[in-house]
Amino acid sequence: MAGSLPISPLAPAAFPDLPEIDGVDFAAVAAGVRYSGRTDVMLARLAPGTRIAGVFTRSATRSAPVLDCETKLAAGGDPDAGAAILVNSGNSNAFTGSAGEASVREICAAVALATRVPVSRVFTASTGVIGERLPHDRITSALGDLAGKLAPGAIEAAAEAIMTTDTFPKGAGKVVDTPAGKVRIAGIAKGSGMIAPDMATMLVYIFTDAAIAQPVLQQALSSLNKVTFNAITVDGDTSTSDTLLLCATGTGTGITDLQSAEGTAFVAALHDVMRDLAHQVVRDGEGASKFLEIRVTGARDESDARKVAMSIANSPLVKTALAGEDPNWGRIVMAVGKSGAHADRDRLSIHFGDILVAEKGWIAESYTEDAGAAYMKAPELEMTVDLGLGSGSFTAWTCDLTHGYITINADYRS
Amino acid sequence: MAGSLPISPLAPAAFPDLPEIDGVDFAAVAAGVRYSGRTDVMLARLAPGTRIAGVFTRSATRSAPVLDCETKLAAGGDPDAGAAILVNSGNSNAFTGSAGEASVREICAAVALATRVPVSRVFTASTGVIGERLPHDRITSALGDLAGKLAPGAIEAAAEAIMTTDTFPKGAGKVVDTPAGKVRIAGIAKGSGMIAPDMATMLVYIFTDAAIAQPVLQQALSSLNKVTFNAITVDGDTSTSDTLLLCATGTGTGITDLQSAEGTAFVAALHDVMRDLAHQVVRDGEGASKFLEIRVTGARDESDARKVAMSIANSPLVKTALAGEDPNWGRIVMAVGKSGAHADRDRLSIHFGDILVAEKGWIAESYTEDAGAAYMKAPELEMTVDLGLGSGSFTAWTCDLTHGYITINADYRS
Known part of the structure; x- marks a missing residue:
């Protein structure tokens, strides 16, 4: 059912032009894991010398591929051997017992063979x-085809292949001038668009030279x-598969210390x-029609x-309330109250954009419901809550939570 | 807009016959706090000798009446002076600053005058x-009328007056035989049915002789x-006003020790x-069409x-998934994983009713999607998750979370 949803109204106009990262090649194919008529497997090959850092879901029921990645990153491996990343959509290989672990082994072995990278770096x-x-x-039978297609410019194709029911491929990049020379960064992500039985896994791959x-x-x-x-949420549910890898090919500017220029x-x-x-990822949240930034200041600590x-x-x-364009600041007060953080009703102030809504434990004298309601009509909103207690922010x-979320997650059967 | 919602499909057939508790009188009136054409204030007068226990919301932004009740219960007061309970619907008097505290003082003074109970016991x-x-x-101008109407049998009228957008009044009672004689218990509650700008405050009043x-x-x-x-949830949002009072009039059987017969x-x-x-309260959850009991066993501790x-x-x-009658056990696995509790994928088992769905980290061999789907059609469901680690349960x-929830909370404006 992937692709049957309209593109999110909060989507960027187009996939961005990303800088090519020397030392990374991409390829994508349609292997038919579950979907038909679209690509569903992506391969990235990384040059010898590539360093890899990772962050993974903390779920106690995390998937076989996540456990395998964690083990390999902890072991270190030999950067001079290069590395490879293989991602499939359509099946999470989570809660699949020993069969899941066997699948990871089979795939890693095939990738190692096709890319001439040791299994410890796949x-x-x-x-x-x-x-x-x-x-x-x-997947393994598509690897010959995949390896043959590897090319430096295919990052958008890679972003498309890892979509499940995302409504748009996600990419971002930057070229930054440093005193020692340029550094290029390009990343792709998937997540938060989904339909029926899947979970909104987030996968993110970022590359730099x-x-x-x-x-x-x-x-x-x-x-x-x-x-x-870790500062975004669509529905508070944590995937068994969340994976974020940052790969530095080492072909560009040297950075010895994060405090240097x-x-x-x-x-x-x-x-x-x-x-x-x-x-x-938030802009492609299931059923999303509003994007909300929540700034909390004045807390006892971060x-x-x-x-x-x-x-x-x-x-x-x-x-x-956000979905209903309802300036219901009482619900903000409620959420502050239940958070478990130190709060003092009489020091609390709330802004919607630049509009002062509440202060000192009560609605602001200058606030009007009309001003609040007009503000809520925008697709992108900012709310600031100052707790008045300290300097933590x-x-x-x-x-927002809309009928679309219910439709996506309840109206279809697996 | 209260009363505009159809009665929950999970509602009991009728308000139960509750035992009269000697020493408690009830009254309800339409004071027009916010709603029209319905009662919205209830008064309960408790005989001299009544002992009162309470539990309140732990919200850091709790309402003025909650703070006042907590202070009075902590101070103890004189049970021989009797007691009174006054509840209004339509306005939560929360986040109303010093004006809210003044309102509580005015109401308590008027109740004290009308019921001849000291303010410290209101x-x-x-x-x-x-x-x-x-x-x-x-409210204060309706107190003469209210006090004049006080009668032992008016508990259902009291349950109706405290509804906000509950779709049915909630009551439960029991007469229990003990070696020392009968004990009567009767309670009322409101909560979890709401519309537009209110929060689903839960109020519960239980009386015993x-x-x-x-x-x-x-x-x-x-x-x-x-x-x-504390074991129920509709949407995980905690009210600023949750209040549970248990009042023992002392007119009946003596209980000196909870371990006695x-x-x-x-x-x-x-x-x-x-x-x-x-x-x-769960059966009247906003938009609810399914009632789910979740039994967790085999945890390291409670x-x-x-x-x-x-x-x-x-x-x-x-x-x-519940709303969609989708036997999506993968989402149960996800929720176990994100809970923060100790869990071992390969020891986890899941039952839907009597149907073994998953065990040892994978789908059960005997499980069929048809059996799971058929089970999910019932309005009342049980799911058991055994963690296989210890004896905590x-x-x-x-x-469930349905379009009704979105309609109630987003489609109307305040």
Whole structure:
């Protein structure tokens, strides 16, 4: 049923022009894992010298490919052997017991053979139906074709092949000038558009030509992940397969330290790319018609600010009010109250965009329902909640909860 | 807009016959707080000697009446002075600053005058729109009328007056024989049916003629609350006004100790009444068409079992699958994985009713999609998740997430 949904009204106008990253080739094919008439397997081959950092779902029921990636990243492996990434859509190979582990082994072996990369440097991911045995032979038998097609410019085709019921392919990139030279970053993502029995797995692959040590790369990725992908939510449900890999081919500018001028510029650019991809996932949230930025300030600390922001972002009552264009600030108060963070009703203030809605525990004297209602009609909204207690802040992003979400997840049968 | 919704398909056939509790009188009037053409204020007067126990929302933004009740219960007060409970619907008096506190003071003073109970023993609650000043004069000017109408048999009228957009009044009761004599329990509740700008506040008032000390009464209430009202969820959003009061008039059988034969019988009966009322709140969940019992067993401890049960009960993907009559057990696996509880994929088993769906990390060999799909058609469902790790267990209850929920919360404007 993939592709039967209209493109999200919050989608970007077009897939962006992404910089080519020296040392990365892409290919995509239609292997027929589950879908027909579209590509569903992508391969990326990475040059010798590539360092890889990763972040994965913390689910206790994570999938066989996730467990395999975690093991391989922890072991380190030999960067000089290069690396490969193979992703299929249509089947998540999650909750498939020992058969799932066998499928990962078969696929990794075939990728290693086709790309001349050791198995220890082959990373896979699967997204789609849960609990069904992955027909891995359809993938392994397509590998000759895939390897033959590898080309530096095929990143958009790769982004399309990993879609499940995303309504648009997601890409973001940046070329940044540093004192030591240019650094190029290009990334793709999938997630949050889905239909019937699948889960909204998020997969993200980001490539850069920076020459950077793996621990430094991992440090940049982990810290930025907290304020980008871990700051978005569509429905609060966590996938068994979420995977984020950052691959640095080392063919370009050297970055030895994140605090250097080069490092600072690289981190800022990587932040932009990660935030852009994270936003695109929210913009393709199931049934989404509104994009909401929630800024929490004045919390006792960042942890409290995050609790409040995510409590608001995950509240079905806030999200349905958003869908109804209802300036229902009482639901924001409710979500602050239930968040578990320290809050004092009489210090709380709320803004919708620039409009002061509530302050000191009550509706603002200057606020009018008409102003609030007019503001809510925009497709992109900002709400700021100041707790008035300290200097902790956090920003989260979410979409509204509409009939579309129910239609996508309830009206179809698996 | 209250009353415009059809009665929930999960509603009981009729309001139950409840035992009269010696020492409690009820009255209800139409004071026009917000609604017209219906009652919206209820008064209960409790005889001298009444002990009162309470449990309240833990929201950091709880309402003025909740804060007032907490203060009074903590202070104890003089049971020999009797007590009174005044509840209005239509306005929650939450996030109304010092004006909200003044309204509580005005109402308590007027109730004290009309019922000849000291202010320290007057407990109030308000439910409805948030952030609007409560027109308390409409309530205080109705108090003469209310006090004049007080009668022992008017509990159903009281249950009706506290409804906001509940689709049916909720009551449950029990007469239990103990070695020392009969104990009567009767309770009413409101919650989880709502429309547009209100929140689904839950209010529960339970009355008994037991003669029991306040600390013992509080102990019974607090421990049973964990496995009844704190084990239900409609949408995971916590009200600013949730209030549960248990009032023992002391006119009947004496209970000195919860471990005695009388105490055990009383606790069992109180548990039945509280679970019944909690289930009725779920059965009137916004847009609900299915009632789901989630039993988690085999967890490392009860806390882990609760985490898993509530993660399943609050998952929008589980709840939309329920609405779609989709036996989507993969979403159960996802919810177990994200719960934060200890879980081992290869020890997990899932039953839908008596049907074994999954075991040892994979779909059960005996399971058929047809059997699962047929099971899902029932309006009342049970799902059991065994984690295979220990002896911790917990049972939670929830309803499905349907277009009705979106319609109620998004399609109307405040």
